[in-house]
Amino acid sequence: MSTRPCSFCKDNAVYTREYEGVSFCGKCFRDAIEEKVRRTILRHEMLTYNDHIAVAVSGGKDSLTLLNILSKLEHRYPRSRITAISVDEGIEGYRDEALHLAAKDCKRLGLEHVVVSYRDLFGTTTDEIAKTGLGKTPCSYCGVFRRKAINKAATRIGATKIATAHNLDDETQTILLNLLHGDALRIARVKPVLDERHPKLIQRVKPLCEVPEKEIAFYAFQNRIKFQSIPCPYASTALRNDIRLILNRIEEKHPGTKFTFFKSVEKIKPALEKMADETKLRECKFCGEPTVGDVCKTCQILQALDVV
Ligand code: SF4
Ligand code: ZN
Ligand code: ZN
Numbered sequence: 001m002s003t004r005p006c007s008f009c010k011d012n013a014v015y016t017r018e019y020e021g022v023s024f025c026g027k028c029f030r031d032a033i034e035e036k037v038r039r040t041i042l043r044h045e046m047l048t049y050n051d052h053i054a055v056a057v058s059g060g061k062d063s064l065t066l067l068n069i070l071s072k073l074e075h076r077y078p079r080s081r082i083t084a085i086s087v088d089e090g091i092e093g094y095r096d097e098a099l100h101l102a103a104k105d106c107k108r109l110g111l112e113h114v115v116v117s118y119r120d121l122f123g124t125t126t127d128e129i130a131k132t133g134l135g136k137t138p139c140s141y142c143g144v145f146r147r148k149a150i151n152k153a154a155t156r157i158g159a160t161k162i163a164t165a166h167n168l169d170d171e172t173q174t175i176l177l178n179l180l181h182g183d184a185l186r187i188a189r190v191k192p193v194l195d196e197r198h199p200k201l202i203q204r205v206k207p208l209c210e211v212p213e214k215e216i217a218f219y220a221f222q223n224r225i226k227f228q229s230i231p232c233p234y235a236s237t238a239l240r241n242d243i244r245l246i247l248n249r250i251e252e253k254h255p256g257t258k259f260t261f262f263k264s265v266e267k268i269k270p271a272l273e274k275m276a277d278e279t280k281l282r283e284c285k286f287c288g289e290p291t292v293g294d295v296c297k298t299c300q301i302l303q304a305l306d307v308v
Contacts, residue, residue, distance in 0.1 A: 015218055019256030026222050033219045037069050037207050044192040046205035047161060050079040054159035054202070056150050057084040057106070057113075059098025061220040061227040062165035064105050066208055068225060070163060071109045085153045085162075087146050088117035090125020091232060098228040105225065116153045118145055122302060130234065134304055138234040144297045148289065154202045166206040169213040172258045173243045175265050180239065187265060188272040198281040198290035212251075212258060 004013045006025035013023035024032060041047055055070060057063040067084055074080050084106045088095050099115060106113035118125050122145060130138045154162050166174075171190055178186040189195075194204040208216060220227055235241060250257050283289065284296035291297070 014222075015215075017215075019259060030219065030222055033211060033215060034069055034072060036211060038073055040192065040210050041073070041205075041207050044205070046163075046193055046207060047080070049077045051161045052081045052083065052157070052159045054083050054085050054150070054154035054157065054162045056162060056164045057086050057102045058165075059086065059095075059100075059102040059228045060165075061225070061229075062167055062170075062208060062213070062216050064102065064225050064227045065216050065220050065223075066163060066165040067105065067109065067111070068223060069219075070207065071111060082111055083157050083159065084111055084113045085150055085157075086113065086115045087149045087153075088115060088119075089142055089146065090118050090127050091234070092127055094230065094232055097230075101226055101228055114153055114157060116149050118149065121145075121149055121152060122298065124302070124305060126234070129301070129305065132305060134301070137238050139238045139240075141297075141301045142234070144301065148296075148298050151200075151202055151289075155200070159202055162202050162204045164204055164206055165208050167208045167211050167213045167216055168258055168262060169244065169247065171206070171209050172247055172261050173240055175261070176243050176247070177240055180243070185272060185276040188269055188276040190265070191269070195278075197278070200283075200288075200290050201281075210259075210262075 004016065004023045005011065006013045006028050007022040008028045009025060011025035011027075014026050015029050016023045047053065053070065053074070055063070055067050057067055067082075071082055074082055084102065086099055086102050088099060103113050103115075126138055126142045126145075129135070129141055135141050150162060150164075174190050175187050178184065178190070192206050192209045196203050211219075219225075247258060279292050281290040281292060282294070284291045284299055285294050286299040286303075287296060289296050289298070295303070
């Protein structure tokens, strides 16, 4: 804990933002984070006054923080609406607690909570696929299924936007991950507001994309938001985990590096977008969902498992 005074009201500071050299008391910190999210939403024109926002809520600190902040901001727009969507991937000993915490917070905030499961949607679970040894890591198919599950659930409830809790750390990790996977042009798609590529894909927005993970954790702590803290048992197998460690080490030694990296990539993105060949999406011949080829990734995975 810092012993410096708050840079804004001279109360005792509880948090210092090293990259800006400013300190915050609890209240000023909460206000600053909410204001930052509000500005991000405005700058990128993420939401309109009458949106039905489907918030993807895993039950972790990021998604519950997003839900709390959006629900505060949304009070100013009586014609908008929020529904929380959670996905049960079928990971034993991990997802149950998170779903319980998500349900509790939705109740407290007076929000509708919809839960969809891989079992119901795809007839299998992440645990079951992991046992087959399919794919490089469970995340490689689990992530594909999640995107589809959230889009399906959001479509069902008539949502007009999907808000996800990707933070500054997630975004910088994804950029590096794409580079290390040899997929440089995919960086063009790491955006605060994703392109509307097909009428069946609800537009996704990322209101926390400029907030570092550390500040989200502190916001959750300050607001006594109860979130699941144990990591997914499969998370350590992902390359993303190593990238997270490297970026955190650099940030610790050189505060502000993640921001600089994120902003630098923002500058070159228009050029990357011109180079990237955005193939027009078609509809999967099995499930009818948007895809670049004949068969979507989900159906390819389910075919490999003999589920379809
Ligand atoms: Fe799925 Fe990987 Fe996330 Fe676990 S860490 S829930 S396996 S995407
Ligand atoms: Zn203050
Ligand atoms: Zn399909």
